[in-house]
Amino acid sequence: MQAEYDVYEDKCPTRMVLDRLADKWSVLILDRLDNEAVRFNQLRRDIKGVSQKVLSQTLKKLERDGLISRTVFATVPVTVEYALTPLGKTLTDCVSELAHWAERNMDEVLAAQKSYDKTLD
Amino acid sequence: MQAEYDVYEDKCPTRMVLDRLADKWSVLILDRLDNEAVRFNQLRRDIKGVSQKVLSQTLKKLERDGLISRTVFATVPVTVEYALTPLGKTLTDCVSELAHWAERNMDEVLAAQKSYDKTLD
DNA sequence: CCGCATCCAGATTGATACTG
DNA sequence: CAGTATCAATCTGGATGCGG
Numbered sequence: 001m002q003a004e005y006d007v008y009e010d011k012c013p014t015r016m017v018l019d020r021l022a023d024k025w026s027v028l029i030l031d032r033l034d035n036e037a038v039r040f041n042q043l044r045r046d047i048k049g050v051s052q053k054v055l056s057q058t059l060k061k062l063e064r065d066g067l068i069s070r071t072v073f074a075t076v077p078v079t080v081e082y083a084l085t086p087l088g089k090t091l092t093d094c095v096s097e098l099a100h101w102a103e104r105n106m107d108e109v110l111a112a113q114k115s116y117d118k119t120l121d
Numbered sequence: 122m123q124a125e126y127d128v129y130e131d132k133c134p135t136r137m138v139l140d141r142l143a144d145k146w147s148v149l150i151l152d153r154l155d156n157e158a159v160r161f162n163q164l165r166r167d168i169k170g171v172s173q174k175v176l177s178q179t180l181k182k183l184e185r186d187g188l189i190s191r192t193v194f195a196t197v198p199v200t201v202e203y204a205l206t207p208l209g210k211t212l213t214d215c216v217s218e219l220a221h222w223a224e225r226n227m228d229e230v231l232a233a234q235k236s237y238d239k240t241l242d
Numbered sequence: 243c244c245g246c247a248t249c250c251a252g253a254t255t256g257a258t259a260c261t262g
Numbered sequence: 263c264a265g266t267a268t269c270a271a272t273c274t275g276g277a278t279g280c281g282g
Contacts, residue, residue, distance in 0.1 A: 243282100244281100244282090245280100245281085245282090246281080247280080247281100248278085248279085248280105249277090250277090251275095251276090251277105252275085252276100253272105254271100254272080254273070254274085255271085255272075255273085256269105256271085257268105257270090257271100259266105259267085260265105260267080260268105261265085261266075262263100262264090262265090262266105
């Protein structure tokens with residue numbers, strides 16, 4: 001039986017989940033991990049603009065939430081692979097839609113911004 | 122014809138859209154506006170925990186992006202209604218899935234966190 | 243290769259007070 | 263009712279250097 005949660009309530013734990021998703025890097029990371037495991041520096045290279053520190057922090061939070069897994073291979077030097085968990089996989093279905101909505105509707109958003117800014121004298 | 126955007130690229134404008142969505146209040150506001158227009162103070166009351174200032178700022182950004190509309194009625198005192206635009210409506214279909222994913226999977230996330238924290242001694 | 247520790251500047255936010 | 267203005271406090275992120 002599932003507890004009743006209400007995102008509109010302050011202190012509702014679902015707010016934590018939204019906070020985690022409410023982070024552009026999380027969305028990009030989850031989207032990037034869709035379909036394949038990726039190593040740390042590969043993620044760093046692929047997701048342009050993320051700093052090492054923030055990437056590391058974000059990965060740790062996602063791991064804590066059970067959305068991604070972290071696997072260490074005892075190679076020299078060490079290899080670390082990040083991958084989606086089953087739970088994370090269910091989330092990326094929503095998340096990737098978001099990322100691709102952004103790509104599809106970008107032109108319209110940019111036009112709206114331009115038009116809005118013009119009304120401000 | 123649609124330009125080619127790649128969310129993984131730094132400086133890609135789609136990042137702006139993700140940044141906007143990457144805000145817990147935006148998600149909650151868009152979800153709350155689904156199906157009905159809502160007034161400022163009503164939003165403030167419904168979305169528990171948001172400050173007047175941040176709500177105001179967030180609404181302005183969403184309006185600028187063309188996702189919501191702002192309508193002023195010349196009553197005394199004034200009435201201001203916020204509603205989704207057609208563009209915003211297409212987005213809420215993704216967004217509401219996110220909010221409800223959070224509600225559905227909250228238990229599992231909380232369990233994962235608990236388990237993760239225990240491994241840290 | 244993968245990350246943590248530190249330092250520091252800049253962005254965000256909350257509280258409070260005030261306007262049309 | 264629906265905001266804006268201001269200021270202090272906090273949080274965040276980038277840069278750098280080190281360690282397993």
